[in-house]
Each structure stands twice: as C-alpha cells, then as structure tokens.
Amino acid sequence: MKGLGVSSGIGIGKAFIIDKRQIDIIKKYVNDVDVELYRLRSAFETAKEQLQKLYKETIDKLGEKEAQIFKSHEMMLEDETFIFEVENIIKEEKINAEYALNEVSNIYIQMFQKIEDEYLRERSEDIKDVMNRVIRILMGIVHTNFSELEENSIIVAKDLTPSDTAQIDRKKVAAIITEIGGKTSHAAIIARNLGIPTVVGLNNITDKIRPNDTVICDGKTGKVLINPNEKQLYHYTQKKIREEEIKKELREQVGLPTVTKDGYLVSLTANIGTPKDVDMVLENNAEGIGLFRSEFIFMNRNCQPTEEEQFEQYKEVLVKMGDRPVIIRTLDIGGDKNVPYFDIPEEMNPFLGYRAIRLCLGNVEVFRSQLRAILRASVYGNVKIMFPMISTMKELKDSKKILEQAMSELAEEGIPFKDDIEIGIMIEIPSAAIISDLLAKEVDFFSIGTNDLIQYTMAVDRMNSKLSHLYSQYHPALLRLIKGIIDNAHKAGIWVGMCGEAAGDPKLIPVFIGMGLDEFSMNAPSILRSRYIIRNLNKADMEKIANNTLDMENALEVEEYLSCLFAEEDYSYLRICKNRRKKNG
Incomplete structure (x- = not known):
C-alpha cells in the first residue's frame, strides 16, 4: 500500500489501532437553559486547563514553536463571537450544550474545508480537535490514552489530532499511519519534530490492519507493508540499521569545522x-x-x-x-x-x-x-x-x-x-x-x-x-x-x-x-x-x-x-x- 510520506524513516513493529468512532450526540430539549450555559462555560474552562498543560508539556518535549498550536487552540476557546453563537442556539432552541456546540462547530469546519489553500483547509482539523475536546468533556468521555502502548508500536488511526501527537512517547512509537492528513497538518509537523516515521492518506487503513499485525512503515516513500514476508522484513530491517548508522555518522560531525x-x-x-x-x-x-x-x-x-x-x-x-x-x-x-x-x-x-x-x-x-x-x-x-x-x-x-x-x-x-x-x-x-x-x-x-x-x-x-x-x-x-x-x-x-x-x-x-x-x-x-x-x-x-x-x-x-x-x-x-x-x- 502507498500513501503520502510526511516524516521520513523506517518503522517496524506491531499495530496499535486507535478506534475513534464518531461520537453520537443526541439532541435533547432542556427546561433549564441556565444549567446548559453553565455546563458549556465550565467545559470551555476545563478544556483551556487541559490545553495549558499540553502547551507546557510540548514546550519541554519539542520547544516553543511546536507548542504554539495549543495556544492557538486556547484562543479559539476565547472567541466570544463563537461562544455567543452557541449560547444563542441553546437559548432559542432550548437544547443541550453538546448538540448546540456540535452544530456551530460543523458550520465553521465546513467553511474551512471549502477553502482551496491546503494549509488553511487543514486548519479545519484544528477546529474539530478543539471542539471534540469540549464535547468529550461535556459527555464525560476520556480523551485518547496512549498509556497502553508497548515498545515498537505502530499507531494506526483514522486521524491523529495535534493533541494526540504531542502526547506520544517517542520511545514506544515506531511509526504512525493515518487515513487523513497532509504534509502541512500540525500532526505531521509534530511527528517530524519527534522524528517518528509517518505515512498519511491511506484510505480505510483502520479496516485493513488488525491489532498486533506486523507492519512496516516507510515514511520517506509512503509505502506500508502489512504482515510482510521474510524477504521484505529482512530488506527493511537492513535499511533501518543503515539509517541508524547514518545517524551515528552525522553525530560524529559535532565539533568538526564546516570546511x-x-x-x-x-x-x-x-x-x-x-x-x-x-x-x-x-x-x-x-x-x-x-x-x-x-x-x-x-x-x-x-x-x-x-x-x-x-x-x-x-x-x-x-x-x-x-x-x-x-x-x-x-x-x-x-x-x-x-x-x-x-x-x-x-x-x-x-x-x-x-x-x-x-x-x-x-x-x-x-x-x-x-x-x-x-x-x-x-x-x-x-x-x-x-x-x-x-x-x-x-x-x-x-x-x-x-x-x-x-x-x-x-x-x-x-x-x-x-x-x-x-x-x-x-x-x-x-x-x-x-x-x-x-x-x-x-x-x-x-x-x-x-x-x-x-x-x-x-x-x-x-x-x-x-x-x-x-x-x-x-x-x-x-x-x-x-x-x-x-x-x-x-x-x-x-x-x-x-x-x-x-x-x-x-x-x-x-x-x-x-x-x-x-x-x-x-x-x-x-x-x-x-x-x-x-x-x-x-x-x-x-x-x-x-x-x-x-x-x-x-x-x-x-x-x-x-x-x-x-x-x-x-x-x-x-x-x-x-x-x-x-x-x-
């Protein structure tokens, strides 16, 4: 299979499937609108606290530049025009906060998805990430947990948000494979800075790979092999060893003059x-x-x-x-x-x-x-x-x-x-x-x-x-x-x-x-x-x-x-x- 390689390197390991099923958000009519408004504001504050924590953790792991995405996410939660639109729907239709938030979010997401510019179009994923965070808080759903990862895990997902990618432990993750994404997505940028081989754009990959399948991911060419034969496994293992040798050679450049x-x-x-x-x-x-x-x-x-x-x-x-x-x-x-x-x-x-x-x-x-x-x-x-x-x-x-x-x-x-x-x-x-x-x-x-x-x-x-x-x-x-x-x-x-x-x-x-x-x-x-x-x-x-x-x-x-x-x-x-x-x- 071939996708788009967005972070080079060879990853060999066992598949870890992240199943992010669509959250069913049911429309409910409410008697007490004030309670829903309070729930909405409280969820926004909790989301801000989570993003502030992520910002600090990402600075320590990757530096200020990569952490800025979470500052941008926090600023979205401070957009009073957006909040007013959600609150207005809650008041006028007397409905639950999560449904109202989802309705307004989808309008903005669809707007961005229609933009021709690739970089701006992919910012729709940022809106989705932020608002899903708030919706999960409102519904009491725990955010993606990577604590179950073992060493040499190949993460396979429909999509990874910047929040997901920033929490990944580089020592445990050998590669990332997703159905959605592009070279300019924030998740791809973070993966590159973490040095994790990554391939995106593989349609229905979560249906084709099963948990614990052996997977090879070539982040340079975009090739993904599922349950490779011995010859393929040997070839890519040797390629990975050569990569490590080259990294060692490059480290030997430290202290040498550039001449x-x-x-x-x-x-x-x-x-x-x-x-x-x-x-x-x-x-x-x-x-x-x-x-x-x-x-x-x-x-x-x-x-x-x-x-x-x-x-x-x-x-x-x-x-x-x-x-x-x-x-x-x-x-x-x-x-x-x-x-x-x-x-x-x-x-x-x-x-x-x-x-x-x-x-x-x-x-x-x-x-x-x-x-x-x-x-x-x-x-x-x-x-x-x-x-x-x-x-x-x-x-x-x-x-x-x-x-x-x-x-x-x-x-x-x-x-x-x-x-x-x-x-x-x-x-x-x-x-x-x-x-x-x-x-x-x-x-x-x-x-x-x-x-x-x-x-x-x-x-x-x-x-x-x-x-x-x-x-x-x-x-x-x-x-x-x-x-x-x-x-x-x-x-x-x-x-x-x-x-x-x-x-x-x-x-x-x-x-x-x-x-x-x-x-x-x-x-x-x-x-x-x-x-x-x-x-x-x-x-x-x-x-x-x-x-x-x-x-x-x-x-x-x-x-x-x-x-x-x-x-x-x-x-x-x-x-x-x-x-x-x-x-x-």
Missing part, C-alpha cells in the same frame, strides 16, 4: 523563534543563530511586549549562545503574521502590503523600543541586527537613522551597549537583489531569504496549491539572482548568508558552495547532515556545477540535473555522487 575538502570554510547556523529553541541549536552544534525571528515575541498576546520584556528574551538567547553570533531580525509582522494590537488594515494583497520594515517605519516608537532592547542586550553576547523586506535604499537609510537615534538615547541615559554591532539586511525582494551592489555599501552583511524571494520573483502565492509548480527553489531565474547577490556582496567586501528553506536543501547546498555563499542558516536538525555534505565537497568542482545550472531553461531541468549528480539516498548519496561524476565525465 570543504579544498579548504573553503563556511558557517552553519540555525533559525529560531524563541529562547526555548536554543537548546536544540546547541545540541546540533550550530555555529551561531543566523535568524532569530523576533516577531514570535510579539505574537499570541493581547498587547505589545515592553522594552524590558524584549530585552530579557534577547539577553537569554545571547547568554546561552556565548560568543557564537546571533542575528536578530527586527519585527516582521504582516502578511500571514498578524497581531491584534497593531492597526494593520485589511489588504487585497497582504504579502505585498504594510508589513515588516514598512510597518516598523510607520510605527517608529515600536521600532525604536525593539532596537533599544537589542542594543541593551548586546553586552551579553555577539549580536548582529538585520532589517527584513528592504526594497529601497531609502528604507535602509531610514532604518539605520532610527537605530542611530536609539544608540544616542541609550548613551545619554548612561545605559551600556556595543557600538560596533554588524548591521545587515534580508535580500528577499527582487528590487533589493537588483540594487544589491548599492545596498552592499551601506551594510556589513546580506542574508538571502529564499522563501519570499521565490514568491516575489515568480509572482506566485506559495500557499496556492494550484501554482505550486511555479514555486520552485531550483528555477534558474532565482539561482541567477542569488549568484548576482553573492558576487555584489563580495565585490563590496561583505559576507552573505542564506536563511530560507533552500539553505538546507541537500541538492542545492553544493550549488551555493560553488557560488561562494559564506553562511547557511537552517532548522537545527538539518545542521549535522549539511556539515557532512559540505565536508565531502570540493568547491572547485561545485563552481562548474553551479555555472551549469545558470544556463538551464527551467526548474525541472535543474532539479533533474542535481538529482543525477547528488542522488539523496539516506544521506549516503555523496558516495554515489563520486561514482556518478565519473560516469558523466
């Missing part, structure tokens, strides 16, 4: 959202933080963080990182990241609108407060400041002027700060890429944000599944822009990094080495694999390969060319790469 065979030294850094993420950065031996997304400090709260609150968070990260560099990107709110306390107008094209540096320059006090907090924290480590979404020289100069004002204020107040902090900008808009030779004279470094650069260069919404074929980090237009940015930076004597998804792509890392990229910033778990790749390359060879990609016509041609040279097979493709280069001359 190519012919001596080209680069920096491997990590992207983070909160201070909690630093532990994973250090665990994976990153050489610094190439992107601290400061907007996460501003999100999931009802008011703007004070200068003092920001200072404490920046200080915490810098102290933990010691003398390793930390690049703090200033506030990047807007687009898909909004906060309730900023007056951001509704826009037809929010990704092209009032966001990031544009919003900061329009809210100077907010911007200056953040810069003051960063400057104050600078005495505790090696901080660099980076401005996002710069599209013109004026935006850059205006930003630097406000930074100078913040420095002058602190100096007058006698508050210590470092006055030699490196200043950089994100190059994520084509206009900035085109004038990068001019911008390079005003800053100490560039960081290429490939995610937005692709979107703006190709004029494609990266969340629109109908246009996904156009959103490619292999497109020659993008690669030419990147080469030009790197060349212009080096001519001006400044270094250049990259912090988009492309920075951690195993097939593109050799290309960027060939182009002369100085720093790669990525998710922490990709650091050791990337170091392994870079240490097995020759920059001189990669220069030729990089130049070849620039002459190609389309993204597919580039990707196929790189796949041929750098066949990724369980991270051992570098050995294959050597053989294939010989075959191809």
